[in-house]
Amino acid sequence: MTGLADARDAAGADTAAIDADEPTLAAVADDRAEATGASHLAAAADIRIATPDDLTAIMTIERDSFATDAWNESSMAAELASPHGRYLVVERAGDVIGYGGLRALPGARDGDIQTIALAAVARGSGQGRALLRALIDAAAQRRVREVFLEVRADNPTAHGLYVSEGFEEIGRRPRYYQPDDVDAIVMKLDVRRWQERKIPDEGVRR
């Protein structure tokens, strides 16, 4: 994911309320899940826009997921409040079980997936893919053409997910993640190509 310094930049000085003009993300995710034959996922969990009230639940998952480089609470709060971002949560039975964030400045052609994480108990059942797709849909709604992200070189699960959605490696940042001394893989997705790609019967984009 994008580094904390970038995230802090993204939070910036603007903390205006999240605009409510894109309320259809859950519906978009549901439509996509149905289109990909994964409607059981849409029924099991809901993807909605994050609010400041989700901060505590998000921070619990954040700290569990990123032991050595979790964002602090104030940085996350600023991210949730930034008008330049779109944070989503996955909710199941009233509990937040995952979250992810997109940064896309108004009018910009490119955006960044800032972070994405599922609670440990919720991983491996397709929720991460559904959330990633909802974030890319949010980028498309903002007319973003290219989405970038960074992933730790020692995270094959996340890397595999991104590759299977069409992200391509465009570079590496040696020893980017400290104190673990792990490289960052920088990846890019062509949003239009992602939208146009045919969806095979099994529901997984290849």
Ligand SMILES: CC(C)(COP(=O)(O)OP(=O)(O)OC[C@H]1O[C@@H](n2cnc3c(N)ncnc32)[C@H](O)[C@@H]1OP(=O)(O)O)[C@@H](O)C(=O)NCCC(=O)NCCS
């Ligand atoms: C990365 C993460 C968001 C993926 O979400 P998820 O719900 O576990 O993943 P999904 O069930 O949607 O699976 C999507 C793909 O991830 C990969 N994947 C999932 N679980 C995997 C595992 N145990 N081993 C290897 N690859 C795995 C596969 O490519 C899978 O696609 P497939 O089911 O078609 O094979 C989630 O595992 C997570 O929160 N991890 C900890 C935080 C993190 O690493 N975030 C990413 C930072 S860049």
